[in-house]
Amino acid sequence: VSQLASQVFGRNGFYYFVQGTTALILVLAANTGFSAFPLLAVNLAVDKYIPRMFTIRGDRLGYSNGIVTLGIASIALIIAFQGNTERLIPLYAVGVFIPFTLSQTGMIVKWLREKPAGWQGKLVTNFIGAFISFTVLIIFFTTKFSQVWAVLIFLPLIVYLFHRIKNHYVEVGKQLRMKPGDKEALALEGNVVIIPVAGLTRAVENSINYAKIIGDTVIAVHVAFDRESEKRMEEIWNERYPDIRLVTFYSQYRSLVGPLLRFIDRVEERADDSHMAVTVLIPQFITRKSWHNALHNQSSLLLRAHLLYRKNVIVTTLPYKFKK
Template identity: 85%
Template sequence: MKYSVLKRVLIGRPLKTKELGEQKLNKIKALAILSSDALSSVAYGPEQILIVLATIGMVAYWYSIPIAIGVLILLTALILSYRQIIYAYPHGGGAYIVSKNNLGENPGLIAGGSLLVDYILTVAVSVSAGTDALTSAFPTLHSYNVIISCLLVIFITILNLRGVTESASVLAYPVYLFVVALLLLIGVGMWKVVTGQAPADLHASIGTVVPGISLFLLLRAFSSGCSALTGVEAISNAVTNFKEPAAKNAVRTLTAMGIILAVLFSGIMFLGYWYGIAPKSEETVVSQIASQVFGRNGFYFFVQGTTALILVLAANTGFSAFPLLAVNLATDKYIPRMFTMRGDRLGYSNGILTLGIASIVLIIAFKGQTEQLIPLYAVGVFIPFTLSQSGMIAKWLREKPKGWKVKLVTNLIGALISLTVLLIFFTTKFSQVWSILIFLPLIVYLFHRIKRHYDAVGEQLRIKPGDKKVLELEGNVVIIPVAGLTKAVENSINYAKVIGDTVIAVHVAFDRESEKRMEEKWNQWQPDIRLVTFYSQYRSLVRPLLRFIDMAEEKATESNMSVTVLIPQFITRKSWHNTLHNQSSLLLKAHLLYRKNVIVTTLPYKFKK
């Protein structure tokens, strides 16, 4: 009862299935809930570029401008490509469905496995980065990074368990406040640059010769900057969450996200270059830019506060997309079917809980250090990027609909750029991303094992024409474990007489005297029911019972009879009383649960006080 009350307080009242339509998102809310991951990457994407360039020195920072232009070109290609995926697959599924339908089972599973892991990383990276932004403004909290991050994940998990529209309503304000804050920061910063209020000697001029610069390092910086594009695919995975017309609304939301992301990313990148911002372990790049533009006043804390909020709430993109992808994989029998079940609030609560727990484990394992997670996070996105674009190419070549050549070229450009970035990642950051080459094949192998199990179960349960009839039994032997002469035992005997042709009571004694007393009392109490007693000199209750059940099962099989073990069990009036009873019955049931030819039945006896 107490659990039920707590659940209602945290999650809310259950929703009827017919209320599912009310849980669909309009474009305003969808932009907040599905774009927060991509938009929040503005807070750490530019920083990742500068971290790589910093190995050469501040004179190399001017390369951040052409690198940023390259990232924007890739963003444009991805937005155009995913627009086509949404229209081609309006029921969602994104990279997994596209790859599986057009490239085959294994490419689809690679894409699906990459995205499942990536959404876990999304939550871990976003929350950790949000905590970093918070502790940049309040340095005394640095030592509590992991604890703060875990508490925030728990909060977002509960928020999502309450339902899609509730989480979207909460998210909309921080997301749009963040956009306003960064536009204000960029606008004021650019105004100071144009009017000469910002010093022009803090950065090297574009084109300055940089000793020691190499193509390898530039490619590494570019791949790091591509982390700003994580989350772009989320809208294509969650088309079913949109109000009708779902595909059209999803495409418009995707376009709006792309435009906002391009403006914010290019603005922060330019200001970082102009003000000569150098990455610091104790303060983020956005924090340094805001400090330069505004000083440490209310506007600075507004920027930092909204940045911290969106970075934390960007994890909600993972919470929106992970359960829907899990539903597609579970429907195809590659992961447990429990992921297809809707919870009290019509959300896929098993997927939400799994994501929350997994991300907390990841945060603790990496101690909340985002720089260790981001490369793995980014490469996990570009694998499905590449596969989904390749899948669309195969689709256009196979179907050749009207205007297919333009669509083919769009997806071809997207595929080539995504593949190039992926190769750059493996070339320049192999030491940080090599683990994906191990765990991704393991995930795909696990998918296949689960699928084979479900197929085998289906094959064994399926009724086919011409199948032999199930063996008809000629009787039922009921075995009742008894500890003493009680009303619960009497109740079980009366029930056993109804369902069984032969009833046998079994008692295990730990000394000869109690064994003899039990036989005498039983003969006076239930003389018509056979009692079998065992003396257990090693005080084992379960082992003698199992030996007897084995013998009974063997003889029953020869006589074409079934064996039922009827276990009396107390049901106490108060829940905490259960800890004082039923250990023996639970232990026996645990041992009998996987016996193929034994039926296990529990007969409750309810206490009134």
């Protein structure tokens, strides 16, 4: 457009008017995607074809998740194609004329099914639109196939992904849906609380006090890496908490998670027979500054990651916040 305007008008006011108008049109075209895609994403999310997070409005009442997703995808395309418009424009054109063709074809199907008053004229209009859009699409595929072939792979993959997401939501709905007369298969009659303890600290003290509130049976578990520390922990524990059972394990290979998981498995089996819930209460340090986390052992995060997908184990984190 710049070259044509320069040849026709020269470098005068008309040339810059054309340039400014073209820039405004491009800005409007770019903004259209960011205003329309979030609404399209909402419709797809409501129909359960994409994650539900796209239905959430941001602080400015816009569908910010859709806007951010489109922005990231745009950045990725620019980086992947190194900002080369000669390679991006064919993809853009195909991306425009495929939905044009589908939407016009959908309207044709609508008129043929419903046949309202004056439907024949509307049918002809949409048929012409679908034919023109499809013709342009075929021209792009035949003349620019080396630049647009990726669409033939991407579209089936994205449609397949949409259907997998839909199936997931349908299955989740079946499992969560309550029907009249439904009752829980297992009536719980108590709660066994297991507390992993590394030593006697204020965080452990808070955990024990909280466990007494929520649990019928409280068991503390300590994994020792040498016999002396194991014996010393038992002596101190029995002196301070004589009413709380302490189970100690000696881990020769300094494995912390393994012994805990094996003990939790045994408790889970017995609790299942007696219709009791099993809760693992994990003390968690909350540092005042984020970089302080690197200075502390994150074994609680590792243990929680192993327990998260246990079907019959409840994982509870009790935070202990540092002041400094």
